[in-house]
Amino acid sequence: MWLALRRLRWARRVAASPLQACWREPLPGRRCDWRALSFLVCDAEMSSLDPRQGELLSLGWVTVAEGAVQLGTARHQLIASEHGVGQSATIHQIHDRELAAASPPAAAMAALLQAAAGKVLVLHHAPLDLAYLNRLSRQLYGASLLLPVVDTLALERAQRERRGSPLTPGALTLQACRAHYGLPDHGAHNALQDALATAELLLAQIARRSAGGRFTLGDLR
Amino acid sequence: MNRRPEDQPDALRPLVDLAPVADFLRRTLPFQDLPAAELEQVLAALRISYHVHGSTLLADAPEQGLRILRSGAVDLRDRDNTLLDRLGEGESFHLGGLNAGGDEVRAIVIEDALLYLLPDAAYQRLRQRNRPFDRYFSSQRSRRLRRAARYQPAPNTLLQDLRGCMSTDLLTVTPGDSLQTVARAMTARRVSSALVLEGDRLQGIVTDRDLRTRCVAEALPVSTSIAAVMTPAPETIDADSTLFDATLQMTRRGYHHLPVTEDGRLTGMITSSDLILARQDDPVYLVQHISRQDGAEGIRDLLAGLPQLVLQWHQAGMRAQQVGRILTAITDAVTVRLIQLAEAELGPAPAAWCWTAFGSQGRAEQLLGADQDNGMILADDARPEHAPWFAALAHKVCDGLDLCGYPYCQGEVMATTDSWRQPLAQWRETVRRWTDTPTPAAVMRVSIFFDLRAVYGDAGLCAALQDEMLHRASRNSIFLAALAANALDRRPPLGIFRRFVIERDGEHRDAADLKKRGVMPLTDIVRLHALAHCVTAVNTEERLQTLASERHLTIGDSRNLADALHCIQQQRLQQQCQQVLRGAEPDNFLNPRGLPTMAREQLRDAFTIIDQAQAALRLTYRAGLD
Numbered sequence: 001m002w003l004a005l006r007r008l009r010w011a012r013r014v015a016a017s018p019l020q021a022c023w024r025e026p027l028p029g030r031r032c033d034w035r036a037l038s039f040l041v042c043d044a045e046m047s048s049l050d051p052r053q054g055e056l057l058s059l060g061w062v063t064v065a066e067g068a069v070q071l072g073t074a075r076h077q078l079i080a081s082e083h084g085v086g087q088s089a090t091i092h093q094i095h096d097r098e099l100a101a102a103s104p105p106a107a108a109m110a111a112l113l114q115a116a117a118g119k120v121l122v123l124h125h126a127p128l129d130l131a132y133l134n135r136l137s138r139q140l141y142g143a144s145l146l147l148p149v150v151d152t153l154a155l156e157r158a159q160r161e162r163r164g165s166p167l168t169p170g171a172l173t174l175q176a177c178r179a180h181y182g183l184p185d186h187g188a189h190n191a192l193q194d195a196l197a198t199a200e201l202l203l204a205q206i207a208r209r210s211a212g213g214r215f216t217l218g219d220l221r
Numbered sequence: 222m223n224r225r226p227e228d229q230p231d232a233l234r235p236l237v238d239l240a241p242v243a244d245f246l247r248r249t250l251p252f253q254d255l256p257a258a259e260l261e262q263v264l265a266a267l268r269i270s271y272h273v274h275g276s277t278l279l280a281d282a283p284e285q286g287l288r289i290l291r292s293g294a295v296d297l298r299d300r301d302n303t304l305l306d307r308l309g310e311g312e313s314f315h316l317g318g319l320n321a322g323g324d325e326v327r328a329i330v331i332e333d334a335l336l337y338l339l340p341d342a343a344y345q346r347l348r349q350r351n352r353p354f355d356r357y358f359s360s361q362r363s364r365r366l367r368r369a370a371r372y373q374p375a376p377n378t379l380l381q382d383l384r385g386c387m388s389t390d391l392l393t394v395t396p397g398d399s400l401q402t403v404a405r406a407m408t409a410r411r412v413s414s415a416l417v418l419e420g421d422r423l424q425g426i427v428t429d430r431d432l433r434t435r436c437v438a439e440a441l442p443v444s445t446s447i448a449a450v451m452t453p454a455p456e457t458i459d460a461d462s463t464l465f466d467a468t469l470q471m472t473r474r475g476y477h478h479l480p481v482t483e484d485g486r487l488t489g490m491i492t493s494s495d496l497i498l499a500r501q502d503d504p505v506y507l508v509q510h511i512s513r514q515d516g517a518e519g520i521r522d523l524l525a526g527l528p529q530l531v532l533q534w535h536q537a538g539m540r541a542q543q544v545g546r547i548l549t550a551i552t553d554a555v556t557v558r559l560i561q562l563a564e565a566e567l568g569p570a571p572a573a574w575c576w577t578a579f580g581s582q583g584r585a586e587q588l589l590g591a592d593q594d595n596g597m598i599l600a601d602d603a604r605p606e607h608a609p610w611f612a613a614l615a616h617k618v619c620d621g622l623d624l625c626g627y628p629y630c631q632g633e634v635m636a637t638t639d640s641w642r643q644p645l646a647q648w649r650e651t652v653r654r655w656t657d658t659p660t661p662a663a664v665m666r667v668s669i670f671f672d673l674r675a676v677y678g679d680a681g682l683c684a685a686l687q688d689e690m691l692h693r694a695s696r697n698s699i700f701l702a703a704l705a706a707n708a709l710d711r712r713p714p715l716g717i718f719r720r721f722v723i724e725r726d727g728e729h730r731d732a733a734d735l736k737k738r739g740v741m742p743l744t745d746i747v748r749l750h751a752l753a754h755c756v757t758a759v760n761t762e763e764r765l766q767t768l769a770s771e772r773h774l775t776i777g778d779s780r781n782l783a784d785a786l787h788c789i790q791q792q793r794l795q796q797q798c799q800q801v802l803r804g805a806e807p808d809n810f811l812n813p814r815g816l817p818t819m820a821r822e823q824l825r826d827a828f829t830i831i832d833q834a835q836a837a838l839r840l841t842y843r844a845g846l847d
Contacts, residue, residue: 072267182293183292184291187241196242199269204271
């Protein structure tokens with residue numbers, strides 16, 4: 001409900017943009033079983049942990065539909081940098097040279113929005129990635145994304161807090177969460193591989209909580 | 222800027238973008254041999270799902286296709302809940318294919334599993350386009366079926382039909398022929414029966430016994446027509462019946478002869494001696510015959526046909542581990558018979574004792590060409606003056622074994638060696654010495670000692686010794702570390718698949734010794750785990766099962782090691798059978814160049830598993846030592 005109202009408020013400003021096209025698809029219902037929903041599991045790599053200083057370097061995403069990761073929907077988008085990669089190149093293994101072949105931020109964002117239409121956006125540690133995505137969206141279209149979001153990290157934290165298990169530092173990293181569900185090391189570290197790793201984590205989280213029964217979007221938040 | 226199409230930002234480049242998934246598939250049969258273009262299509266079609274422990278996948282689920290285990294473990298069970306197979310990481314199954322025979326096979330998740338599904342349309346398309354891929358799955362299915370057969374009684378020659386052993390060269394006479402004519406014809410043809418035919422129709426049967434009881438005993442004139450003494454309208458049996466049916470029919474009715482018909486037409490005759498002959502390739506029959514021989518020479522002659530028998534078993538689809546068990550049972554029978562013969566000569570034993578098998582005989586994993594590894598445990602009340610009796614017996618038995626084709630052990634692990642023929646108390650002392658001060662040479666020499674099994678005599682002595690040995694070994698980390706060093710000494714010949722590792726003995730320059738570089742390191746690893754956890758089983762497969770059920774090894778590791786052993790043993794058996802066919806001496810050397818790709822891949826997988834198990838062993842038992 002909230003999202004729908006907020007979208008209305010910004011509707012005029014985003015007219016004729018990829019964001020408007022994305023909003024045209026109906027919002028997923030909160031009481032819908034998860035197998036009937038589509039999720040776009042996404043990960044972003046950026047040049048700094050501070051959204052005011054850094055910029056997006058790449059985006060990766062993959063769709064979860066009918067209860068399974070649809071591997072053919074995976075996409076990896078390198079984003080053309082305005083300032084060069086700097087320090088984080090060593091972390092993300094992206095070099096200026098590769099980025100020369102990357103798309104401009106507007107094209108990458110348009111592709112993401114096209115994939116996300118009618119879906120639930122899934123991120124591991126959503127606030128950081130969303131800050132970057134929303135900032136770019138405001139620059140390009142004058143409004144935030146206003147997409148329904150599930151955060152696998154928040155989900156895991158809530159679950160552990162409910163159970164009263166103490167959280168050690170690092171217990172909620174993507175790798176640690178996966179290990180908790182017996183998922184194999186995914187090792188690599190680029191946006192698409194992390195998105196894929198997050199998608200598998202989402203499946204595991206849902207499978208453990210639903211025990212094969214009904215599980216809705218409302219249960220995921 | 223010039224952009225190649227694959228650099229288009231909005232296209233998926235599966236091999237690059239999905240590199241980790243592609244790498245996983247490339248380590249998985251049969252995807253590793255797929256051309257890049259086809260692998261790309263597989264990647265783009267895959268669906269990933271997660272299944273918690275206890276969930277079940279059915280053949281009539283809406284999503285069908287090939288399921289590949291990325292992680293976790295799955296049991297395949299049929300309608301009767303019989304376990305057909307247990308699958309781990311990298312293995313795949315297709316419920317539709319498994320259910321082609323209507324067996325209601327289902328998959329039960331036993332460890333939380335991440336599954337890759339290649340949807341049926343894409344899977345079938347790939348099978349049509351790619352021959353090796355298709356062949357892998359058709360052979361995989363028969364492998365599954367054979368595995369399923371593991372849980373059923375061994376195939377039996379009694380289930381063959383009659384055509385293979387009936388005689389077709391029949392003596393036929395007419396009802397008007399005289400007794401004497403028929404008796405002369407039977408004598409000339411050296412047969413014990415004649416069939417009485419009128420035209421095409423079987424009228425009766427006459428046998429040696431009939432001539433004795435109905436003619437001679439009754440003093441009938443030799444000119445009497447045969448129709449008067451024959452058994453009219455004899456029972457017949459159809460050629461499609463099994464040897465078992467024929468045996469049953471004969472024993473029930475007390476017959477020794479049965480005419481065989483096909484579509485009502487007489488085509489042959491089967492006799493009780495045909496039935497006995499037909500069972501010659503039955504190992505039970507061989508074991509019985511061994512136990513009736515009066516000397517080593519007789520046993521040697523019986524065993525002369527053993528390689529041919531192994532060849533027949535192999536061709537009949539018997540697996541290497543079954544062959545191993547049967548060959549071991551035969552060795553046991555030979556040993557027991559030789560001991561009985563020696564005892565008959567030397568008189569009864571002056572004290573309780575036990576003949577013990579070590580190494581592959583102990584583990585029941587012998588193939589052709591095994592040498593002897595044995596010893597004797599004497600009861601502690603054996604006195605010094607009894608020693609000559611035991612020594613004499615040891616020499617007779619070991620010499621006999623050598624004569625029968627089990628060569629003397631080069632490492633002198635034989636009952637004829639004084640240190641391998643001692644009272645229990647001294648054995649205990651020996652075990653204490655070995656475990657307390659393990660020198661590398663000693664450890665290498667004695668490691669097969671820990672695979673021991675009583676073959677003859679007082680099994681309690683053997684059990685007591687094993688108890689002592691497990692007790693001492695499991696608590697002694699220095700000894701376990703020494704055993705680990707030994708187990709790590711022989712590396713699997715992984716390099717052979719790139720450049721050839723050469724066995725230095727000259728004769729087999731391009732070959733790998735499957736026994737020394739495959740079976741031995743693997744059994745070393747499993748033995749070490751078994752000793753460390755006080756597992757009493759000595760058969761490698763049984764050790765692995767116990768280790769997994771007691772949770773000292775994961776199901777996956779245990780399964781992988783068992784599969785690796787089966788694969789290498791199967792390859793050894795295959796190789797030995799080919800050598801028998803060529804008329805060569807069976808050995809253990811394999812040149813992987815001569816292997817089909819699939820067998821080479823499987824062998825490499827097996828060696829890789831050993832390599833990884835060795836790495837794990839190093840971490841567990843030699844942390845900080847190397």
